[in-house]
Amino acid sequence: KSSDIDAEGFLRDFASKGRPVIIEGAASHWLAMQRWSVPGLAERFRHVDFKVGKDDNGKNLRLKFKYYADYLKHQQDDSPLYLFETTVDENANMRHLLDDFEVPQLFPHDWFALLNHEAR
Structure with missing residues (x-):
């Protein structure tokens, strides 16, 4: 969930590795x-x-x-x-x-x- 990870962790664990991830709740307040x-x-x-x-x-x-x-x-x-x-x-x-x-x-x-x- 987006509330369980910060930008640094997202970059380190997913984006930099090209690893897919499902981000839940990031737009729920829009x-x-x-x-x-x-x-x-x-x-x-x-x-x-x-x-x-x-x-x-x-x-x-x-x-x-x-x-x-x-x-x-x-x-x-x-x-x-x-x-x-x-x-x-x-x-x-x-x-x-x-x-x-x-x-x-x-x-x-x-x-x-x-x-x-x-x-x-």
């Missing part, structure tokens, strides 16, 4: 755990466009969340659409999502911050 349900997100972001993929020419495909939520209810695709929004911090409609979670203390560095937006 606001996202209460706010990020499909109905809740659909209410908050009904008319906001989210990236769901790219076309054959590399152009981003975007869909309003209300249509994505409806798609989720009825889809039976072998390869379903997923949200791949990389500009949350740049979009005024989405920016407050960043307040709903934090990088767990087990990870002293936010390695995703080093990636460009397309790689995240």
